[in-house]
Amino acid sequence: MTTDRTTTPATGPDETRFALSCDGITKAFQGVRAVNGATFDVPEGLVTALIGPNGAGKTTVVNILSGSMTCDSGTEHIGGTDVTNWPSYRIARLGLMRTFQLSRELGGLTVLENLLVAAPDQAGESMVNVFFRPSAVRRQERENVARALDILETYGLFHLRDNRASDLSGGQKKLLEISRAVMASPKVLLLDEPMAGVNPALIERIGGYILDLKAAGVTVLMIEHNLSVVERICDHVIVLAEGQTLATGKLSDLRENEEVVQAYLGEVIDASTHG
Amino acid sequence: MSNIWYYVFTLVFFLFDYFILAMGLNIQYGETGILNFAYIGFVAVGSYVTGALALPSSVGTGQHYILGLGLPFPVNLILGGLASCGLAVVVALISLRRLRTDYLAMVLISLSLVLYDICNNFVPLFNGADGLYNVPEPFAGVLKLTTNSFIPFFAAVTGVIAALLWWVMSRITRSPQGRTFRAIRDDEVVAAALGKDVFRNQLKSMLIGSFYAGVGGGLIIQFSGSFNPTAWLPGETFVVFAVLIVGGVGNNVGMLVGSLVVETLLIHLPAFLPAIPGHPGLIEYFDSVLIGILLMAMLWFRPQGIVPERVRRALSLGAPANLVAGRGEAPGSAPGRPVPVEIATADAQGEK
Numbered sequence: 001m002t003t004d005r006t007t008t009p010a011t012g013p014d015e016t017r018f019a020l021s022c023d024g025i026t027k028a029f030q031g032v033r034a035v036n037g038a039t040f041d042v043p044e045g046l047v048t049a050l051i052g053p054n055g056a057g058k059t060t061v062v063n064i065l066s067g068s069m070t071c072d073s074g075t076e077h078i079g080g081t082d083v084t085n086w087p088s089y090r091i092a093r094l095g096l097m098r099t100f101q102l103s104r105e106l107g108g109l110t111v112l113e114n115l116l117v118a119a120p121d122q123a124g125e126s127m128v129n130v131f132f133r134p135s136a137v138r139r140q141e142r143e144n145v146a147r148a149l150d151i152l153e154t155y156g157l158f159h160l161r162d163n164r165a166s167d168l169s170g171g172q173k174k175l176l177e178i179s180r181a182v183m184a185s186p187k188v189l190l191l192d193e194p195m196a197g198v199n200p201a202l203i204e205r206i207g208g209y210i211l212d213l214k215a216a217g218v219t220v221l222m223i224e225h226n227l228s229v230v231e232r233i234c235d236h237v238i239v240l241a242e243g244q245t246l247a248t249g250k251l252s253d254l255r256e257n258e259e260v261v262q263a264y265l266g267e268v269i270d271a272s273t274h275g
Numbered sequence: 276m277s278n279i280w281y282y283v284f285t286l287v288f289f290l291f292d293y294f295i296l297a298m299g300l301n302i303q304y305g306e307t308g309i310l311n312f313a314y315i316g317f318v319a320v321g322s323y324v325t326g327a328l329a330l331p332s333s334v335g336t337g338q339h340y341i342l343g344l345g346l347p348f349p350v351n352l353i354l355g356g357l358a359s360c361g362l363a364v365v366v367a368l369i370s371l372r373r374l375r376t377d378y379l380a381m382v383l384i385s386l387s388l389v390l391y392d393i394c395n396n397f398v399p400l401f402n403g404a405d406g407l408y409n410v411p412e413p414f415a416g417v418l419k420l421t422t423n424s425f426i427p428f429f430a431a432v433t434g435v436i437a438a439l440l441w442w443v444m445s446r447i448t449r450s451p452q453g454r455t456f457r458a459i460r461d462d463e464v465v466a467a468a469l470g471k472d473v474f475r476n477q478l479k480s481m482l483i484g485s486f487y488a489g490v491g492g493g494l495i496i497q498f499s500g501s502f503n504p505t506a507w508l509p510g511e512t513f514v515v516f517a518v519l520i521v522g523g524v525g526n527n528v529g530m531l532v533g534s535l536v537v538e539t540l541l542i543h544l545p546a547f548l549p550a551i552p553g554h555p556g557l558i559e560y561f562d563s564v565l566i567g568i569l570l571m572a573m574l575w576f577r578p579q580g581i582v583p584e585r586v587r588r589a590l591s592l593g594a595p596a597n598l599v600a601g602r603g604e605a606p607g608s609a610p611g612r613p614v615p616v617e618i619a620t621a622d623a624q625g626e627k
């Protein structure tokens with residue numbers, strides 16, 4: 001399956017490097033093509049939006065890129081490594097973290113423990129270390145706890161640290177998803193609608209967090225329906241429609257693109273200008 | 276020693292033994308979420324192997340069994356535990372990697388039935404329906420205990436082993452390894468997305484739990500000197516589950532409490548009660564009725580069990596007190612950091 005790129009791919013200036021690329025990704029569910037040759041590159045160190053109508057296959061693409069799902073065909077590269085259909089734990093260990101559209105907290109664990117689980121390279125996950133190097137395990141655990149508490153403070157969840165994650169509100173769970181991913185010190189972060197269903201003040205805060213992550217050198221790919229958010233925090237936009245990459249580029253350029261406007265932007269622009 | 280003490284120490288033995296068995300099932304189900312409906316099969320393998328290793332060569336004993344090495348206690352017991360681990364590896368490789376929890380549970384029920392049929396019918400393995408008997412008492416040559424002094428002695432030995440295994444298990448469940456198990460229990464997909472090798476961790480959990488099952492089984496055959504298929508009908512798995520649910524899934528101390536309530540009080544104590552006049556043997560069937568009622572009552576009124584899973588708070592996880600005290604406590608005042616960008620939204624004003 002080949003795809004047409006209606007705009008030139010975002011090669012940008014020559015030195016632009018891509019943290020994540022996928023080429024010709026397809027995925028069918030019971031014969032229905034949810035993803036149909038999605039092809040795009042995610043530039044390193046920037047915030048990229050993945051937009052498109054409901055059911056366009058955005059979440060499915062994120063599932064495939066993060067290894068939560070395998071694809072039927074196509075390839076995926078992270079920083080030059082071919083990671084096509086790698087299991088998600090190996091992709092995660094390369095530094096790619098993702099959040100879920102419908103928050104998936106580890107409900108039986110506390111908020112703090114949710115973050116601690118995500119800490120990379122834990123000595124205490126080896127039985128040998130637990131019994132024969134307990135002081136090394138304890139030391140690392142103390143460091144991780146301190147870092148997790150810092151992150152919780154940054155994300156405004158500190159006061160909830162000892163609550164069971166299942167007891168959080170919807171918005172708090174969204175914050176937990178992001179802070180848990182941040183705990184893993186990701187190089188690439190895939191956010192599936194991080195601002196869906198949260199109040200406008202929190203939308204602002206989350207936008208701020210995302211820009212902070214960018215400033216810290218994290219590459220972000222976020223699915224987002226709110227175009228005013230996309231306009232303000234995303235450097236680059238990928239439009240997905242019916243499982244294909246319809247266009248990539250700056251949002252302002254995409255607004256000029258007939259096809260994109262017809263497939264997706266039209267109504268939204270109308271709604272936001274007249275609404 | 277009077278009969279009453281004989282009974283009491285038998286109860287004490289089963290209290291400790293089911294404590295061990297419940298800890299093993301708890302790490303699999305309570306901590307990692309593996310619904311091991313074949314658990315009693317792992318207990319049986321440990322029991323048979325422990326017994327067959329303690330027995331001398333089968334020639335001339337009138338029994339048929341493999342191994343027959345005459346190994347001393349506790350070498351045979353440890354090998355019995357490892358034999359259960361061997362079964363766990365086979366089961367894990369065949370089914371754990373491919374199947375979701377509910378399908379895995381069905382496969383494990385079938386496995387339990389198949390194991391049962393094999394042991395019950397294939398005489399050369401562990402003497403078929405007759406099972407193993409005349410298993411030498413541990414330390415028989417050294418201590419020369421009478422039957423009556425052996426029972427309290429071995430109940431105490433089992434208590435020591437249970438305490439040791441409890442210490443080991445607490446270390447595991449308190450460690451980051453235990454936390455990773457619980458993460459997998461709560462959501463495998465999330466755990467994998469956070470970099471956890473789910474299969475590897477489930478395999479570890481299966482191995483730990485199976486070792487406990489095997490040792491618990493081995494202690495049974497060493498205590499009673501015999502073990503046969505009537506001792507491990509596949510439904511026995513649910514007695515261990517009942518211990519778990521009553522005691523409190525995910526809590527090691529709960530396992531001891533559950534063992535006391537279910538195993539000691541409900542299963543074994545009625546057997547020592549006087550028979551109901553005119554209905555000999557009836558009372559022995561009461562245990563399953565009582566367990567059923569208790570399980571329903573627990574799930575209805577106290578699903579977290581008598582001793583619920585601990586909430587592991589920041590301070591108990593090693594957070595320095597000064598790190599926790601006095602910051603971020605007022606969520607309204609200053610949650611986090613200043614927001615660097617303004618994202619104008621049409622209706623944002625009302626919120627600020």
Ligand SMILES: Nc1ncnc2c1ncn2[C@@H]1O[C@H](COP(=O)(O)OP(=O)(O)OP(=O)(O)O)[C@@H](O)[C@H]1O
Nearest residue numbers: 029030034052053054055056057058059060061101
């Ligand atoms: N596990 C699944 N089984 C069957 N069909 C699926 C599955 N996941 C997604 N689909 C289908 O694939 C298509 C794309 O779904 P996807 O969730 O990727 O859309 P999306 O772009 O994220 O939409 P939204 O903006 O509403 O979140 C939809 O038609 C959906 O019904």
Ligand SMILES: [Mg+2]
Nearest residue numbers: 058059060101
């Ligand atoms: Mg989606």
